[in-house]
Structure formats: structure tokens, C-alpha cells
Amino acid sequence: MVEGTGTVRALAARPLSLLGALAVALAVLVFAAAMVGAFPVSFGEMLAAVWRKLTGAPPIGQIDTVLFEVRLPRVFAAVLVGAALAGAGAAYQTLFRNPLVSPDILGVSTGAGLGAVLGIFLSLPVVGIQLTAFAMGLATVGLVYAIASTVHGREPILVLVLAGVVVGSLAGAAISLMKILADPYDQLPAIVFWLLGSFSAIRKGEVWAAAPLVALGLVPLLLLRWRINVLSLGDEEAKALGVEAGRLRLAVVTAATLMTASVVAISGVIGWVGLVIPHIARMLVGPSFDRLLPTAMLIGAGYLLLVDTIARTMAAIEVPIGILTAIIGAPFFLWLLARGREGWS
Amino acid sequence: MMRPILRVALVVALALAAAAETSARTVTDSAGRKVEVPDRIDKVFAAGPPASILLYMVAPQKMTGWPNPPTAEERPYIAAPYRDLPALGRLTGRGGTANLEVVIRSKPDLILDFGAVRDTYISLADNVQEQTKIPYVLIDGRFEATPAAIRLLGDVLGVRETAEKQAKYVEGVFAEIDAVVKATPPEKRPRVYLARGPDGLETGVVGSINTEIIERAGGRNVAQAAGQRGLVRMSMEQVIVADPEIVVTWDRNFFDRVFKDPLWAGIKAVREKRVYLSPTAPFGWIDRPPSLNRVIGLKWLAGLFYPDKLGGDLRETTRAFYRLFYYVDPSDTELELLIAWSKGQAPSGR
Numbered sequence: 170m171v172e173g174t175g176t177v178r179a180l181a182a183r184p185l186s187l188l189g190a191l192a193v194a195l196a197v198l199v200f201a202a203a204m205v206g207a208f209p210v211s212f213g214e215m216l217a218a219v220w221r222k223l224t225g226a227p228p229i230g231q232i233d234t235v236l237f238e239v240r241l242p243r244v245f246a247a248v249l250v251g252a253a254l255a256g257a258g259a260a261y262q263t264l265f266r267n268p269l270v271s272p273d274i275l276g277v278s279t280g281a282g283l284g285a286v287l288g289i290f291l292s293l294p295v296v297g298i299q300l301t302a303f304a305m306g307l308a309t310v311g312l313v314y315a316i317a318s319t320v321h322g323r324e325p326i327l328v329l330v331l332a333g334v335v336v337g338s339l340a341g342a343a344i345s346l347m348k349i350l351a352d353p354y355d356q357l358p359a360i361v362f363w364l365l366g367s368f369s370a371i372r373k374g375e376v377w378a379a380a381p382l383v384a385l386g387l388v389p390l391l392l393l394r395w396r397i398n399v400l401s402l403g404d405e406e407a408k409a410l411g412v413e414a415g416r417l418r419l420a421v422v423t424a425a426t427l428m429t430a431s432v433v434a435i436s437g438v439i440g441w442v443g444l445v446i447p448h449i450a451r452m453l454v455g456p457s458f459d460r461l462l463p464t465a466m467l468i469g470a471g472y473l474l475l476v477d478t479i480a481r482t483m484a485a486i487e488v489p490i491g492i493l494t495a496i497i498g499a500p501f502f503l504w505l506l507a508r509g510r511e512g513w514s
Numbered sequence: 515m516m517r518p519i520l521r522v523a524l525v526v527a528l529a530l531a532a533a534a535e536t537s538a539r540t541v542t543d544s545a546g547r548k549v550e551v552p553d554r555i556d557k558v559f560a561a562g563p564p565a566s567i568l569l570y571m572v573a574p575q576k577m578t579g580w581p582n583p584p585t586a587e588e589r590p591y592i593a594a595p596y597r598d599l600p601a602l603g604r605l606t607g608r609g610g611t612a613n614l615e616v617v618i619r620s621k622p623d624l625i626l627d628f629g630a631v632r633d634t635y636i637s638l639a640d641n642v643q644e645q646t647k648i649p650y651v652l653i654d655g656r657f658e659a660t661p662a663a664i665r666l667l668g669d670v671l672g673v674r675e676t677a678e679k680q681a682k683y684v685e686g687v688f689a690e691i692d693a694v695v696k697a698t699p700p701e702k703r704p705r706v707y708l709a710r711g712p713d714g715l716e717t718g719v720v721g722s723i724n725t726e727i728i729e730r731a732g733g734r735n736v737a738q739a740a741g742q743r744g745l746v747r748m749s750m751e752q753v754i755v756a757d758p759e760i761v762v763t764w765d766r767n768f769f770d771r772v773f774k775d776p777l778w779a780g781i782k783a784v785r786e787k788r789v790y791l792s793p794t795a796p797f798g799w800i801d802r803p804p805s806l807n808r809v810i811g812l813k814w815l816a817g818l819f820y821p822d823k824l825g826g827d828l829r830e831t832t833r834a835f836y837r838l839f840y841y842v843d844p845s846d847t848e849l850e851l852l853i854a855w856s857k858g859q860a861p862s863g864r
Contacts, residue, residue, distance in 0.1 A: 207755045231754055231780045238777050239750045294767045295712050353563075354724075354802040355765070358745045359711045369749035370713040372777065486719065486739040486746045 187453065191467040195248070198471050202244045202478045208235045238373060246371040246379075247477040248470040250432040251442060253383045255469025256462055257425035258443030259450065260390055263401050263458045264421050265326055268451075271444035272429040274330060275422065276337035278440075280309025281433040282364055283340045286347045289359045298363075299375070299434045306430030312336055314422065325404070325415070366437035366491030368477050375435040386428035389420050394459040397421060401456070439491050441498030442469055448505055541670050544654035544663075545636045551649045552623050555671050559622035559648075561605040561612075564655055564805035567797055568628045570596065571680060571806055571839045572664060573671045578602065578620040581612075584796060587861060590848050591796035593841040605642065618646055624670070628663065628805065629655035630723070657726050660806060661685050683838060684809055688730075691816045694823045695732035704819050706733035707758035707783070708800070714761075714768040714778075715748050723804045731815035733760065750777055758783050760818065762800060764792040766860045790818055793855040796840060810835045814856060829853055 204215065210232055218236050221228060228234065257272040265274070273279060284305025288298030313336045317329040344364075351357045390397070396417055399407045404414040429443070450465035473490075476497065480490050538550050558576045560566035566581055574593060579602035589597045602620060603612035605627070617625070625646075627639060631654050643650040651670060653663045661681040668677020695703070706728045710716035717737045718724030722744045728735045736756035737748065748756075761783040763769055769791045778784045792799040792811060799811030813831050816824045832852055836842050844852070851861060 207749070207751045231757075234777065234780050235751055235754055239754065243749075289712070292767065293712075294771065298712065352802075354798070354804075355710070358716055362711070362716060362747050367747055369747050370715050481749055481751070484739065485752070486737075486742055487749055487752075489747065 188463055188467065191464065191471070195467055195471045195474075198474055198478075199244055199248065202247075202474055203236070203240055205478065205482050206235070206240050207481070208232075208240075210236060242373040242376050243368050243371050243477070243481075244474060246368050246376050246435065247474040249376060249380055249383060250368075250436045250439065251446075251469040251471070251473025252466040253386075253428040253432040253469075254439065254443040254473070255446035255450070255465040256387065256390065257429045258469075259447040259458070259461050259465040260397070260421055260425040261443070262447050263397055263456070263461065264418060264425075265330065266401050266403070268448065269444075271440070272425060273337070273438075273440075273443070275313045275333040275426065276309040276340060277306045277426050277429045278433055278438045279337045279340040279344070281306030281430055282438055283309070283344050283347075285363050285434075285437070286344050286351075286360050289356050289363065290347050290351055292356075295370070303430050303434035306433060307426060309336060309340060310422065310426040310430075314419070325418075362489065363437045364491075365489035366439035366494075367487070367489045368436055369481070369487055371435060379431045379435050382431035383428050386424040386426075386431070389424040390462060393417065393420060394462060397458045401458070437489075437491065439473070439494055441494045441502070442473055445498045445502055445505075446472060448502075541651065543651045544659075544666070545631045545639070545652045547636065547639065547652065549643070549649045549651055551651070551670060555623040557620070557622045557624075558671070559602070559605075559617055559620060559625045561625055561627035561650075562629065563604065563803040565626045565628035565653075567803065567805040567807050568653070568663065568667060569626055572667045572677050573673045574841060576671060578622050588794075588796040591836065591840055591842055591844065591852075596841075605638070614642070614646060617642075618648070622648055624648065625650040626653070626667070627651070628653045631655075655723075655804065657730055657804070657808065660809070661688075664806070680838060684806075687809060687813055691730070691732060691812070691824065694816070694820050698732065698820075700734070704733050704759045705736050705756070706760045706762060706819070707736050707753065707756065709761055709763040709768055709772075710745070710765060712765060712767040714763060714765065714772060715750065715753070716745060717748055718745050719743060724801050726804075727800050727808050727812055727815060728762075731812050731819055733815070733819050753778075753781065757781060759786070759788060761789040762792060762815065763789070764794050764798055764800065764802060766791065769858065769860070788818075789858075791855065791858050791860060793852050793860075795852065795855075799856070806839065809839070828856065 204210070204212065208231070214232055215236065218232050221233065222237060254272055261270045261272055261274055262268055281302040285298050285302035287305070288301040293301065313329065313332045316332040316336070317325070320328045348357060348360055351360060396412050399410050399412045400414060400417055407414045446469040447461065447465045450461050450468055454460040454464045473494070476493050477490050480488050480493055538552055540548050540550050542548055556576060557578050558569055558573070559578050560569045560581065563581050566577070569577055574596045577596060577599055579600045581602065581604040583601040584592055584597050602616055605612045605617070605625070625642060625648050627635060627650070629635065631652060635652060639650040639652045653666055655663065661684050664677045664681040664684065668674045708717050708725045708728060710724075719737045719739045719742050720729070720735045724745060725735050725737070736758045737746065739746065759782050761772070761781070769789065772778050772784060772789050783789050794802060797803070797805070797807035799814055800808060810832065813826070813835070814828060817826055817828065829849060833844065833849060836844055855861065
């Protein structure tokens with residue numbers, strides 16, 4: 170990142186080796202994260218538990234539950250959410266040709282937040298809260314897109330962003346209203362904790378449910394990666410190169426929104442990952458989307474896993490991860506700003 | 515021309531009336547504030563849910579309204595004329611919703627707040643009193659101080675007899691539990707987890723007002739964190755490590771799923787079927803809000819923690835408590851509903 174790190178630069182020159190190195194680092198991190206936690210599990214016990222799992226032997230004590238039902242789902246959830254947020258962030262930033270864009274620019278997080286708050290307000294069970302969050306996240310972006318497409322003759326991206334800001338702040342006001350109406354002893358703390366984001370309650374089934382949706386959003390981004398690059402030149406230039414900007418934009422927004430909404434539904438609102446990680450990735454591999462996307466996703470996965478592992482081992486009581494990502498992300502972003510230009514276009 | 519005797523009588527009457535008008539006393543509230551209150555207090559505005567419950571218990575006839583309207587599920591357990599009082603919002607606590615003009619329009623002789631005596635609330639009391647010219651009394655809401663709180667309010671409102679009866683009852687409950695708890699060494703006391711929120715992973719750490727009932731009933735709260743207070747989120751792994759012997763909750767969603775959930779299956783309390791659901795009508799038994807409503811929950815919890823020594827007849831305890839504090843005589847069906855609820859059969863409607 171800084172001038173001295175020659176190896177990174179050397180690696181960056183060969184994107185495939187950089188991706189390989191990042192993947193190895195992520196694997197090491199996953200392994201380390203699986204080793205630490207409040208419940209003491211030694212290396213030997215872990216191997217024995219994995220062996221039991223593979224051979225179908227009956228579990229011994231709580232170790233199997235802790236490893237396979239609590240810790241590993243949480244580790245994979247952090248990886249999935251980090252990758253999805255960073256990937257969606259990279260897509261949005263390229264699409265909007267703007268480095269200040271994060272996945273919630275069109276209101277997906279705020280909308281999902283409103284859905285979750287509504288679910289908590291109606292005393293729905295956890296899965297109901299997640300479904301309302303997911304549905305409202307998608308619906309909010311749908312609404313923003315619908316509003317923007319009725320306005321003709323203006324800069325389409327500007328209209329889209331403005332509609333996103335307006336609908337997002339409307340959803341924010343609705344969240345505040347629900348907070349006032351909610352039961353202050355019961356629902357209000359649940360709302361506050363949800364909006365701060367956390368992996369503490371994550372379960373296997375939720376990771377299994379979110380992962381295919383993230384993959385579903387990822388496929389069009391991968392298939393369209395070359396055309397998305399063309400989009401970053403601007404609508405006119407894209408047209409000249411035979412790319413129909415409007416339809417492509419809709420596809421990218423749909424894909425990135427699907428990725429974001431499905432992970433926000435299980436983890437709550439976790440800010441800054443989708444904003445900062447694509448910047449780091451761009452510093453390493455440049456703005457070309459085909460290289461930016463996998464790099465951002467790998468770094469995002471590793472970053473969120475690292476922060477979550479710190480969150481759950483640092484103190485007896487957890488700090489919600491949304492707070493930590495903001496505390497780390499905000500100063501880092503300022504540093505990026507102070508550092509000045511980077512390879513944007 | 516009036517006869518002299520009449521004139522004298524008139525003057526005396528006027529003087530008396532004036533004296534009655536201005537006749538006032540000074541009371542000292544729990545914050546040490548000297549507040550001048552009228553001799554006769556007929557209407558009191560409760561600043562928040564805890565205060566409204568204290569007021570309802572000590573002197574329901576003096577209420578002006580509720581912070582929130584009682585729900586259909588709560589109404590049968592609140593005495594007839596009072597359950598229909600209007601909702602006026604709250605002045606204190608998270609999300610103050612009362613309009614000062616609404617407060618003034620309801621013409622209270624006194625504003626009552628019941629809860630933490632902290633600088634925030636003291637300054638709020640001073641401000642509101644200065645703005646509205648209505649005397650504002652702040653009473654210490656710590657669970658331990660409950661008998662003193664009841665007596666102080668009875669004194670201020672001139673209902674000493676009722677207050678004394680209720681204070682004695684609470685002292686009796688405290689003493690009965692203390693005798694058993696003192697005889698039990700700390701390491702033999704049950705390890706308890708209070709599960710909040712739909713996933714049960716929200717709780718209050720030792721020393722927070724939300725869980726103090728655990729220690730009061732002779733349990734040990736497994737959620738401990740030095741330097742932290744109030745509500746926190748646990749992770750499942752921490753709950754597994756803490757392995758509580760007893761889990762208490764009032765969240766029906768959580769209670770519905772805890773016995774079916776493989777993650778909770780290994781927890782001692784779940785294995786031994788010692789997860790308990792607290793009724794919440796007319797008010798929560800263990801919290802929600804943290805006011806005098808917790809006294810019945812205290813008896814219930816202590817009975818669950820020490821079934822041999824403090825078991826008792828929950829049906830009779832509940833009936834007596836609801837009579838003395840809530841002024842209702844629950845029908846057999848209503849009483850049965852509460853007992854079934856405390857055994858895990860919550861009413862289906864919300």
C-alpha cells in the first residue's frame with residue numbers, strides 16, 4: 170500500500186498471483202478464526218471433532234455444537250457478508266463513476282433496516298424479521314429505480330442518486346417513527362442492536378439461505394464485467410461502443426442490490442466495508458472492473474472476518490461489529506482522502 | 515349597610531379561603547430536592563411507565579392518564595375505571611412523547627417521576643417544574659428502595675394507610691427471600707440468564723436495572739462484564755460457555771423456539787427444562803418496566819430458584835398481590851390464564 174511494500178507492488182503487476190496470495194491469506198484467517206473464541210477448543214480437539222463429523226461419530230460434549238453450529242457458521246457469515254458488501258460496493262462505484270458511493274447509495278440498507286424494524290415492531294420471529302428486511306431492501310431500491318425512470322431528459326445517474334437519497338431519508342424517518350412507537354423496554358433495544366449490525370446470533374441455516382442469493386447476484390456481475398468497464402466511460406461513449414447503458418445499469422443495480430440485501434438481512438447494517446474496501450482493491454489492481462471485483466471481494470471477506478474475530482474475542486461482552494467497522498473505516502477513509510489521487514480512471 | 519357581625523364573618527371566611535388556597539407543605543424527594551406541594555393533591559401526572567405503575571398502586575384515583583394505553587391483554591387486570599384513562603405520553607426516559615401543554619391541560623397538582631436519581635433526571639425535574647409551575651417529585655426507583663418509595667409517595671399524597679400496607683407486604687417478601695438466600699452459600703445459588711429479544715441473545719449485565727431481580731431473588735446472573743452496565747448482546751458461544759442452570763424470558767418468540775433449537779439444546783437450563791416464561795399482564799413480572807410490578811415476579815422467581823423453601827402456592831400469591839396492588843379480583847379463568855402463562859402457556863393473541 171505504501172511506497173515500501175515492494176512485494177505487493179510486484180504481486181499487483183501479476184493479478185493472478187495477487188488473487189492467489191489473497192485467497193491463501195483468507196484461508197489462513199478462516200483457520201485462525203475457527204481456533205479462537207470464548208469456548209476453549211484446542212487444536213487436537215478441533216481435529217478430533219472434524220474427524221467425528223467426517224465419520225459420522227456421535228458428538229462429545231458441547232465442542233461439536235460450538236464448532237459446527239456456532240463458530241464456523243459465524244466465520245463463514247463474516248466471509249460471505251464481507252465479500253458481498255465489498256463486491257457490491259465495487260460494482261456501484263464503477264457504475265456511478267464515483268468513489269464516494271457505497272452499496273446503500275440507493276437505499277438498500279436503510280430499506281432493509283426499515284423492514285427489520287417493522288418485523289421487530291410486529292413481534293415477528295427472527296426468520297420473519299430477516300424476510301421483511303430482505304424484501305424491504307429490494308423494494309426500496311425498486312422504488313428508487315421506478316421513480317428515477319419516470320424522470321426523463323436529465324442526467325440519469327444524477328436522478329437515480331437523488332431519488333436514492335430522498336427515498337433513503339424517507340425510510341430513515343419511518344425507522345425513527347417506529348422507534349418512538351416501539352415498546353421501549355423490549356423492542357427498542359432489539360431495534361438498536363439490529364441497526365448496529367452483528368454476527369452474534371448467526372446460524373448455519375441463515376448462511377445457507379444467503380449464500381445462493383449472493384451467488385445469484387454475482388453471476389451477472391461476472392458475466393458483464395467487460396461491459397461494466399465500458400459503462401465507466403460514460404453513457405455516450407458506451408453507446409458508441411455498442412453497449413446499451415440503461416439496461417446494463419439496471420442489471421448491475423439489480424445484481425448488487427440482491428447481494429447487499431441478502432447479507433444485510435442476516436447481519437444487520439454494517440457500514441463502511443462497501444465503501445472503503447473497493448478503494449483498497451483499486452489501489453492494488455487499478456480501476457478495471459474484471460480485476461477489481463474479485464480483489465475487492467477477497468479483501469472484504471478477510472477484513473470483515475478479522476474485525477468480527479476481534480469483536481468476539483476482545484471483551485467478555487461483544488461490541489457490535491457495525492461500530493468497529495465505522496471506527497476503523499472512517500479514519501482510514503480520511504487517510505485515503507488526504508493521500509490525494511489514486512488510479513481512478 | 516352590613517351588620518358588623520356579618521362583616522367580621524365575611525372577613526374571616528375570606529381569610530380562611532385564602533389560607534386554604536395557599537396552604538402548602540414542603541416535601542423532600544429522593545434527590546434531596548425541597549418541593550412545595552399543595553396540601554391536598556387530587557391529580558398526579560406520572561412522568562413515565564415506572565412512575566405510572568407506582569402511582570396506580572398507591573393511589574389510582576389520583577391518576578390523570580397512562581403513558582401508553584393498556585392493551586386488550588392487559589386491561590382485565592387493571593381495575594375498571596382506571597383502564598380507560600387516556601394515554602398522555604411520557605416525559606422522561608427514552609423517547610419522551612408527552613407534550614408539556616398536554617401535561618398542563620390535564621391540570622395535575624403534582625408530577626411524579628420514579629426511577630434512577632441521576633443528574634439528568636434531577637435537571638429535567640427542575641426544568642419542567644420551572645416551566646409548568648407544577649411541583650415535580652422524583653422518587654428513587656431502585657428495587658431495594660421499594661418500601662421507602664411507597665411510603666414517601668403515600669406521605670406526599672396523603673394515603674399513608676394503603677401505602678403502609680403495601681410497604682409492609684414488600685418488606686415481608688424481601689425478608690422471606692433474604693432468610694433463605696443468606697442461608698445458601700453464593701456458589702450454591704442458581705446461575706441464571708435473562709434472555710431478551712426474539713433470539714434470546716440480549717441481556718443485562720450484573721448491576722443493570724433490567725436484571726437486578728435475579729440477584730434480588732437469590733440467583734447469580736451469568737452475564738458479567740467489568741465496567742459495563744445496561745443491555746448488551748451476547749453471542750451464542752458465550753451463552754454456551756456460561757451454561758446457565760436457569761433461563762428466564764418474557765419473549766414468547768424466543769420461548770417458543772428455545773426447546774426446538776439445536777443450539778440451545780446443550781444448555782443446562784434447556785436440558786433440565788428450566789426455561790421460564792414471565793407473564794406480562796397487566797405489567798411484566800420481572801421487568802418491563804422496572805417498577806413495583808416486579809414484586810410478584812420476585813416471589814415467582816424465588817420460588818423457581820428455591821422450590822423447596824420458597825415454593826408456596828403461586829395461585830394464592832398472585833390473587834393476593836393483584837388484589838392489594840392492582841385492585842382487581844381476577845376471575846378463576848383470568849387467574850388460570852396467568853398461572854398457565856407462568857408455566858409457559860402464553861395466550862395466543864397479542
